[in-house]
Amino acid sequence: MKRYICSIIIGMVVILSIGTYYVKVASSASGLPMYTFKTLEGSSKELDPVIINGSHEANPYFESLTIESNQTTYSSEKSYFENLTGRQDAQMGRLMKEHRSFMRGKGFIDSFYEDSDFLAYASVNEDFTKSGNMEAEFDIALLEKKSNDESSFSLELPDQERKMNTNVVDVQLVHSKLQVLTTNDVNSNDDKQTKEVHLYTIDLANKKVIGDKTLLSETYNGNDQVEVGMPIDVAPTQSNNLILFSVIKGVNHEDGAYKEKPKESKLLSYHYETEKLETVNGSEKESLSLDMARSGYVDGKNLYAVDTKSDKYHIKTFDLSSQKITKDLELDLAVHKNEEYFATVKNGKVYILLGNDRYPEEMDYKTKPPRLLIADLKTGKTLYKGETVIQSAEQKKTKNLGFYVENIEVK
Numbered sequence: 001m002k003r004y005i006c007s008i009i010i011g012m013v014v015i016l017s018i019g020t021y022y023v024k025v026a027s028s029a030s031g032l033p034m035y036t037f038k039t040l041e042g043s044s045k046e047l048d049p050v051i052i053n054g055s056h057e058a059n060p061y062f063e064s065l066t067i068e069s070n071q072t073t074y075s076s077e078k079s080y081f082e083n084l085t086g087r088q089d090a091q092m093g094r095l096m097k098e099h100r101s102f103m104r105g106k107g108f109i110d111s112f113y114e115d116s117d118f119l120a121y122a123s124v125n126e127d128f129t130k131s132g133n134m135e136a137e138f139d140i141a142l143l144e145k146k147s148n149d150e151s152s153f154s155l156e157l158p159d160q161e162r163k164m165n166t167n168v169v170d171v172q173l174v175h176s177k178l179q180v181l182t183t184n185d186v187n188s189n190d191d192k193q194t195k196e197v198h199l200y201t202i203d204l205a206n207k208k209v210i211g212d213k214t215l216l217s218e219t220y221n222g223n224d225q226v227e228v229g230m231p232i233d234v235a236p237t238q239s240n241n242l243i244l245f246s247v248i249k250g251v252n253h254e255d256g257a258y259k260e261k262p263k264e265s266k267l268l269s270y271h272y273e274t275e276k277l278e279t280v281n282g283s284e285k286e287s288l289s290l291d292m293a294r295s296g297y298v299d300g301k302n303l304y305a306v307d308t309k310s311d312k313y314h315i316k317t318f319d320l321s322s323q324k325i326t327k328d329l330e331l332d333l334a335v336h337k338n339e340e341y342f343a344t345v346k347n348g349k350v351y352i353l354l355g356n357d358r359y360p361e362e363m364d365y366k367t368k369p370p371r372l373l374i375a376d377l378k379t380g381k382t383l384y385k386g387e388t389v390i391q392s393a394e395q396k397k398t399k400n401l402g403f404y405v406e407n408i409e410v411k
Contacts, residue, residue, distance in 0.1 A: 032056060032063060034072045034391040035403060037372060042384035044070065046374045049346070049411040051090055052353065054370075057402045065403075067388075090409045091237065095119070102143045102150055113171040113178075114237040119143040120173055122180045122202070124157060124166045136160045140178065142204060155202065158212045162186050166198075169230060170243055174272050177210070178202040181243065181270075183228050192221040195228055197245065199270070215270055215277055216247065223252040231296040231303055234345050240300040242271050242320050244280070246293050267293050269320065280323050292316065297345045302326075304345045304377070306352065308335045315350050315377065329380030333373045346410040348377050355405035370405050 033056065037047055052067040056074075064075040089109055096103045099119060106112075106121055113120040121141040129135055136157040143150050157166065163184050170181040179201055186194035195218045201211030218226045227248045233240075246267050250260040267280040267290055280293075292305035298320070307314040312334055317327035333352060340356040355370035374384040388403060 032058065032065075032074055032076075035065070035067055035388045036070050036072065036391055037067075037386040038389045040385045040387065041382055042374070042386075044384070044386075046349075046384035047372075047386075050351065050372070050374075051409040051411065052370070052372075053406045053409070054355075055404050055406065057404065062404070090411050094411075095237075099143060102141065106141070108168070109236050110233070111168050111171060112237045113173050113239070115173065115239055117145055118173060119145065120171060120178055122171045122178060123168055124182065125154075126163075126165060134160055134163055136163060136166060138180070138200075138202070138209070140202060140204070140207075142178075151204075153207045155207065155209055158200070158209055170233075170236075170240070172240060172272055176204065178204055179272055181215075186217075188219065192219050193226075194219045195226045197228060213275075216245075216268070218247060218249075220249075223254075225250045225252060225258070229294045231293055231298045232344075234297050234299050238300060241273050242269055242300075244269050244293060244298060244303060244320065246290050248290065248294070262290065265290055269323075292318075297343070299345060304350065306341065306343050306350075308341070311335060313341070313352060313373075315375070315380070317377070327378075329375075329377075331373060331375050331380055332382045332385070339368075340405070342405055342408045344408055344410055345377065349383065349410075350375050350377055351408055351410055353405060353408045355403070370403060372408075 035056075037044070047070045050067075050069070053064075054067075055062040055064050066073050091109050092107070095112065095114075102119060102121075106123070108123065111121055111123045119142075121139070123139045124136055125139055126134060126136045138155040138157060139152070140155065141150065141152040157163065164187050165185050167183050168180060169183055170179075172179040172181075179199060182198045182200065184196040184198055186196050188194050195216070196214055197216040199211070199213040199215055200209055201213075202208070203210045216228070220226050227250075228245055229248060230243070230245045244267065247265055248260060249264040250258055252258050268277060269280055270277050292307070293303065296303045296305040296318070298304075301320060303318040303320060305316045305318065307316055307328075310330075313331040315327075315329050315331060316325050317329075318324070319326045331350075331352070333354075336354075336357070338357055339354050342353040342355070344351050352373045352375075353370060354372075355368070357368050369387040369389065371387040372384065373382065375382050
C-alpha cells in the first residue's frame, strides 16, 4: 500500500511541477518582443531553412530564443520536455526524427557517418579507476537503413593507459571498415605533455580494432602549448575522402600573455583512400593561411574562408585536392571592425549574419539589428539581404536592451 501511495505522491509532484512551469511560461513569454527579418533585397523564401540562435536581454535577465523560418520562439515558450533535452543541432534533430530508436542515448554530430545505406556511430567512453588509471572503450553502432537492422558493441581503446582523454572528431566508412579519427592528450609521465591525432580502423564484421595509426604526435613542456584544430564541417556525417587539420604552436609568457609561433605551426591534410598525410603548401598567393583554415567551413571538397581584411567581406574557396584558392569573391557587405559575424555554408550558398557590435574601450555593447546576407558561392551574387525588426508596434515601445546572436544554422 505504501508503494502505491509513494507513486501517487510522486505523480502529483510531477504534475504540479509541469503545471507551474506552463503558468510561468504564459506570463514570461507574453511581454517578449517577437523578431522577424525585414527583407531589404532578394526573396524572403531564402529564409526558410535558416535557424538563428540567440538571446534577448530583458533586464536583468537573458531569455534564449530561436528564429526559424522567420518565426521567433523563446525557450520559455517551449515544452517542459523540450527544455529538458536542451537546444539541438539541426542535423542532430533530423537524425533523431528519422531514426529515433537508433539515436537513443547518442550525441555529438561528429561521431556519426551517414550514406544512403548506413548510419554509423562511434564514441569513446572514459572513466578513471580508483588507482587513477584511465579506462576507455569505443561504443560502436551501425544501422542498415533498408532492413532497419541495428547492431552495437563495445571495444577496448588500444594503449589506453597512455591516454588522458580522447575526442572523436570524424567517422568514415571505407571499404566496409569504420575509420575513427580522434585527438588525444597523452600522459608522458614527466613534465612534458603530448598531443596526438590517431586513426583507428574497426572491423565491423569481426567486431575488433584492426588498426591504430598515429598521424601526429607533438610533445611540449614548460610554457609551450600545442593545439590541434579543425575547420567547421558543414556536413559532418557525409562521406569525405579528405580531412584538414591545423597544428598551432605557441608560448605562454610569464605576464600571462599568449603568443603563437606561426613559423612552427602547420596545416595538414589526410586522405582516407590513399592513406597519405601531407603538409598543405603552395605559393603565397594560392596558399591557405592557418587563420583561414581554423575559422573556415568545409564540405568535403572545398574549404570556404571568410576574409575581413578589406572594406568588404570576401569569401575564398580553397580546393582541397589541388590545394589552391580557386575563387575570391567580394560580397555586398561592408566590414566593421567592432562587429561580430557568424557564418555558414550550405547548398551552394554562403550565409553571413552580423550582430553584437561591441566597443571594448567603452566596456559597453552598442546593439544594432542583426543583419543577414545570403549570397551565391559561385558568383557572389546577393540572393537575400535583410535585418531584424520587432513585429508589433506595442512591443516596440518596450525597453529593448538588445538581441544577442549566438550562431546561425541552415537546415
